[in-house]
Amino acid sequence: MELFFQQLTNGLAIGGIYALIALGYTMVYGVLKLINFAHGDLFTLGAYIGFTLLTSMNLIGKIGPLPTLFLFGIIIMGLVGIAGIVLERIAYRPLRSADRLAAVVSALGASIVISNSIMLIYGARFLVYPHHILPNFTINLLGMKIPFMRIAMLLLSIILMIILYLFVQKTRIGTAIRATAIDHGAARLMGIDVNKIISVVFFIGPALGGAAGFMVGLYYGQLNFMMGWMYGLKAFIAAVIGGIGNIPGAMLGGLLLGVIEALGAAYISTSWKDAIAFFVLIIILIVRPTGILGERVADKI
Amino acid sequence: MNRKYLIWAICLIFFLSPLFLNAYWVDVLNNIGIYAILALSLNFILGDTGLFHMGHAAFFAVGAYTTAILNTMYHIPILFLIPFSGITAAIFAYLVARPIIHLRGDYLLIVTIGIVEIVRIALVNNIFGLTGGSNGIFGISRPHLFGLIIRRPTHFFYYIWIFLAVSVFLFHRLRNSRFGRALNYIKEDEVAAEGTGVDIAKYKLIAFVLGAFWAGMVGNIYASKMTIISPESFTFWESVIYFCIVILGGSGSITGVILGSFLLIGLPELFREFAQARMLVFGLAMIIMMIFRPQGILPPPPRKYNVDQIN
Numbered sequence: 001m002e003l004f005f006q007q008l009t010n011g012l013a014i015g016g017i018y019a020l021i022a023l024g025y026t027m028v029y030g031v032l033k034l035i036n037f038a039h040g041d042l043f044t045l046g047a048y049i050g051f052t053l054l055t056s057m058n059l060i061g062k063i064g065p066l067p068t069l070f071l072f073g074i075i076i077m078g079l080v081g082i083a084g085i086v087l088e089r090i091a092y093r094p095l096r097s098a099d100r101l102a103a104v105v106s107a108l109g110a111s112i113v114i115s116n117s118i119m120l121i122y123g124a125r126f127l128v129y130p131h132h133i134l135p136n137f138t139i140n141l142l143g144m145k146i147p148f149m150r151i152a153m154l155l156l157s158i159i160l161m162i163i164l165y166l167f168v169q170k171t172r173i174g175t176a177i178r179a180t181a182i183d184h185g186a187a188r189l190m191g192i193d194v195n196k197i198i199s200v201v202f203f204i205g206p207a208l209g210g211a212a213g214f215m216v217g218l219y220y221g222q223l224n225f226m227m228g229w230m231y232g233l234k235a236f237i238a239a240v241i242g243g244i245g246n247i248p249g250a251m252l253g254g255l256l257l258g259v260i261e262a263l264g265a266a267y268i269s270t271s272w273k274d275a276i277a278f279f280v281l282i283i284i285l286i287v288r289p290t291g292i293l294g295e296r297v298a299d300k301i
Numbered sequence: 302m303n304r305k306y307l308i309w310a311i312c313l314i315f316f317l318s319p320l321f322l323n324a325y326w327v328d329v330l331n332n333i334g335i336y337a338i339l340a341l342s343l344n345f346i347l348g349d350t351g352l353f354h355m356g357h358a359a360f361f362a363v364g365a366y367t368t369a370i371l372n373t374m375y376h377i378p379i380l381f382l383i384p385f386s387g388i389t390a391a392i393f394a395y396l397v398a399r400p401i402i403h404l405r406g407d408y409l410l411i412v413t414i415g416i417v418e419i420v421r422i423a424l425v426n427n428i429f430g431l432t433g434g435s436n437g438i439f440g441i442s443r444p445h446l447f448g449l450i451i452r453r454p455t456h457f458f459y460y461i462w463i464f465l466a467v468s469v470f471l472f473h474r475l476r477n478s479r480f481g482r483a484l485n486y487i488k489e490d491e492v493a494a495e496g497t498g499v500d501i502a503k504y505k506l507i508a509f510v511l512g513a514f515w516a517g518m519v520g521n522i523y524a525s526k527m528t529i530i531s532p533e534s535f536t537f538w539e540s541v542i543y544f545c546i547v548i549l550g551g552s553g554s555i556t557g558v559i560l561g562s563f564l565l566i567g568l569p570e571l572f573r574e575f576a577q578a579r580m581l582v583f584g585l586a587m588i589i590m591m592i593f594r595p596q597g598i599l600p601p602p603p604r605k606y607n608v609d610q611i612n
Contacts, residue, residue: 035411099595101595106587112580113584237415240408272422275419285408289408
């Protein structure tokens, strides 16, 4: 039982990360019907910017660890969000009316460019985050010792998701995003600046992905320029599980995938851990291609 | 007419090139040849049928491992294993593609990425105790052909490029056959093709399996050329390279695919100092090509049929 709960909480923490990245996929897919393959690499970018900030600025001694991390988190979200906007301008906007394969190939190209730029700047070796930034005590929960970081990660991702959900449901810009997702032409006729909305989406998605990258860096302490690829794929799978284009679906899918993967690693086999997500994807696409929360659409997948 | 002679002259010079190139460059040409055959088989799936398939390295791996396992365990001669490797890859492709072939565009893409990852993880985990884990399999023997052991780069040059020439001929014939025209119809307009009575699921599946069959046979050539194979040679990024060769060369065009292999595999050899930035340049080339020339460098010429020759 101990193993089960440890894996469950671990799975929820990682699932929160998947969910944050999956939100970026699902929002972009919602408005552009495009799989943004470069999204995982923006996540990596977030982790690396976090590394630079932590090693170059010695703020922790001055204002304490938590305010520092909070401040860095905001800076990372801003920078990665801007990178997302630039990415859309350069690699996707010229292909808005081209066929889908062209956009997919361009997205793959962008993914290769970002990850290899990171490699050329930081080197191909694994980098290690500075230690002892975070309080690393454990919390006693029902007689089990759960690391504080796990709970903090899960809480933080849930808070970010709730903020995003409220933003999309309650604000004017959120309404415009939903309108754009349904029909570009009609949205434009209603006076919505579709290009601006797409830029907003390409800011929010990567910003959340960058925050996720920072959290992964803090949690595991290790960085590699290719790490975003696996996280990206799994987050995409999470988005498909929940129903792509659907924001609560991405959250649910992310948490679910994290838990399935952690339990699978514990009870089936650790070495097959990375394959589990793909098996889940294949099964979900065969059984229910629209995902758990996806609406039934006439358009066959 | 002049053009035709020119092409024959280039082919002749190319076939004599091992006589005046050193072993290193002959080996580069061999690699280009292997990638070109793989890309041709992918082109049949991606370029001719329009299926977004990014897991071709999986079938290549199945073929190479079939050869390696049967050769090292039962000492079956390499050349006998060529069709066998192809068939194993084809059966594997049939089994994995059967439930997913109806998926639309980018969903199929993600699932095929999943397949290549699952295959790689299975190989690393030494599935059934046969694949040797992350070390792979070594000691694969060389092909024996009429008493000659194909061993030197020059031997492999003729072995690979003759195989490529045969592949080009067959894929060219296939493309212009009734079957190939049906595939082209599916690529251009699936609904219309279905409406005309083309069984799209069946045709797509056959295209997929045929491409995998060919990739499996290339796996055999690769295994006997390297004599050591390991899971690193069959990663997802390999699949991306084949994909890029087809897309950048000109999807659906055989000459385009061969040109693409020269550009993507041969050109980086000329700039070895910049090897680190190689992938960066690939990525940039992909974005720029998609914006300015999405059909690739040498797209296929439009098909022309003489009306009274069609039947």
